[in-house]
Amino acid sequence: MTTSSVQFGKVAVLMGGQSAExxxxxxxxxxxxxxxxxxxxxxxxxxxxxxxxxxxxSQGFSRCFIALHGRYGEDGTVQGALExxxxxxxxxxxxxxxxxIDKVMTKRIWIAEGLSTPRHVLLQRGQxxxxxxxxxxxxxxxPLIVKPVREGSSLGVTKVTDASQVQAAVQAAAAMDADIMCEQFISGDEVTCAVLGAGDSARALPVIHIVAPEGQYDYQNKYFTDSTQYRVPCDLPAGEEEAIQALVLKAYKVLGCRGWGRLDVMIDAxxxxxxxxxxxxxxxxxxHSLVPMAAKAVGISxxxxxxxxxxxxxLDYPARQAQEANA
Known part of the structure; x- marks a missing residue:
C-alpha cells in the first residue's frame, strides 16, 4: 500500500449520473x-x-472525486448528499x-460585485x-446567444443571427431547461481560465485562447474533433492575460468556490x-479538456x-465529520 492509499483511504470517483452530460x-x-x-x-x-x-x-468510501457534470452532480445536490x-x-x-450552475444567478452576483458580463434577458418556458x-x-x-440556464458543454445553445431564428432557438433551449437565457453576443477572442485552490491561496492557471472552426465552439468541437486550436501559452496582447486571470480569480472567489473551477471569457474585439x-x-x-491542458503548461501532469x-x-461542515469520528 502506498502513502497515497493510506492518506486517502477508499476513494469513489463519481461519474456518469443523470444529466445530459x-x-x-x-x-x-x-x-x-x-x-x-x-x-x-x-x-x-x-x-x-x-x-x-x-x-x-456502506461500501466504506472515505473520500469522493466528483467527475459528474451538470444537473445532479454539479448543482449542489450531490454535494448536499455527501455533506x-x-x-x-x-x-x-x-x-x-x-x-x-445557474447562469442567471451567477450573473446577478457578478453584476452586484461590479464584474463585467454580457447583458441578458431571462425567459421561462411557456411564459x-x-x-x-x-x-x-x-x-x-x-447576433445573440440563447442557452438553457442550467446546462453545460454547450448543449442547447444557439447563436441567433436573424430575428426569424429566435423562436426556434428558445424552443431548443426550453427542451433542456425551464429557464432560458438570451445573452448579448460579444464578438472577439474566446478564452478560458482555470483556478485551483480556495480563498487567498487560490491561483489562476495560464489562459487558453480557443480558436474553433468558424468560431463555433460547440459540443462536437469540444469533445469529438481535433480541428479546434487551443493556444497556451496564449497569444493575447501584453497585459491581457494577467488582467483576465485577476478577473476570473475575483469571479471565482465571490461565488465562494473552492478546490477548482474553470471560467469562460469573451474579449470584445x-x-x-x-x-x-x-x-x-x-x-x-x-x-480534450482544458484544465489539464492549462495545468500541463505550468508543469503539472x-x-x-x-x-x-x-x-x-x-466538507462545508467538517466539524460534523470530526464529531462522528470521535463518537
Whole structure:
C-alpha cells in the first residue's frame, strides 16, 4: 500500500449520473480513475445513476472525486448528499455549486460585485410571448446567444443571427431547461481560465485562447474533433492575460468556490474588454479538456492534478465529520 492509499483511504470517483452530460462525465471519470490508480490510490468508479448515494457509506468510501457534470452532480445536490454522509468531496460546496450552475444567478452576483458580463434577458418556458421574443434583437442586438440556464458543454445553445431564428432557438433551449437565457453576443477572442485552490491561496492557471472552426465552439468541437486550436501559452496582447486571470480569480472567489473551477471569457474585439460568460465547478477531465491542458503548461501532469484535487476534498461542515469520528 502506498502513502497515497493510506492518506486517502477508499476513494469513489463519481461519474456518469443523470444529466445530459452523462457521456462526457463517463469520459472524465475514466481518465480520473486511471490517473488515481496509477498513483496507488484505492479508487473505484461509482455511478449515482446506478447506485444509491447511501451505498458510499456502506461500501466504506472515505473520500469522493466528483467527475459528474451538470444537473445532479454539479448543482449542489450531490454535494448536499455527501455533506449528510460526512464524506469529503472535490470542488465547490453546496451553496457555491447551486449558484454557479445557474447562469442567471451567477450573473446577478457578478453584476452586484461590479464584474463585467454580457447583458441578458431571462425567459421561462411557456411564459414568453411573441412580443417578448420580437423584442430580444432590439434589446440585445444581433447576433445573440440563447442557452438553457442550467446546462453545460454547450448543449442547447444557439447563436441567433436573424430575428426569424429566435423562436426556434428558445424552443431548443426550453427542451433542456425551464429557464432560458438570451445573452448579448460579444464578438472577439474566446478564452478560458482555470483556478485551483480556495480563498487567498487560490491561483489562476495560464489562459487558453480557443480558436474553433468558424468560431463555433460547440459540443462536437469540444469533445469529438481535433480541428479546434487551443493556444497556451496564449497569444493575447501584453497585459491581457494577467488582467483576465485577476478577473476570473475575483469571479471565482465571490461565488465562494473552492478546490477548482474553470471560467469562460469573451474579449470584445473592438474594446479588448473581457466579459465573463460562466463558470464550471466540476470541469471536464477528458482528453480534450482544458484544465489539464492549462495545468500541463505550468508543469503539472494529469496524474498530479488529479491527486492534488483529491487532496483538496473537503466538507462545508467538517466539524460534523470530526464529531462522528470521535463518537
Amino acid at each position: 452523462r457521456d462526457v462525465s463517463l469520459m472524465s471519470g475514466a481518465g480520473v480513475l486511471a490517473a488515481l490508480r496509477s498513483r496507488g490510490v484505492d479508487a473505484h468508479a461509482f455511478d449515482p445513476a446506478q447506485q444509491g448515494m447511501h451505498e458510499l457509506r 449528510l454522509l460526512g464524506i469529503p468531496y472535490t470542488g465547490a460546496g453546496v451553496l457555491a455549486s447551486s449558484m454557479a 414568453s410571448n411573441s412580443e417578448q421574443l420580437l423584442s430580444l434583437p432590439r434589446e440585445l442586438g444581433l 473592438a474594446t479588448r474588454k473581457p466579459y465573463l460568460l460562466e463558470i464550471n465547478t466540476a470541469p471536464g477531465m477528458t482528453s 494529469y496524474e498530479e492534478l488529479c491527486v492534488s484535487l483529491l487532496a483538496s476534498a473537503s
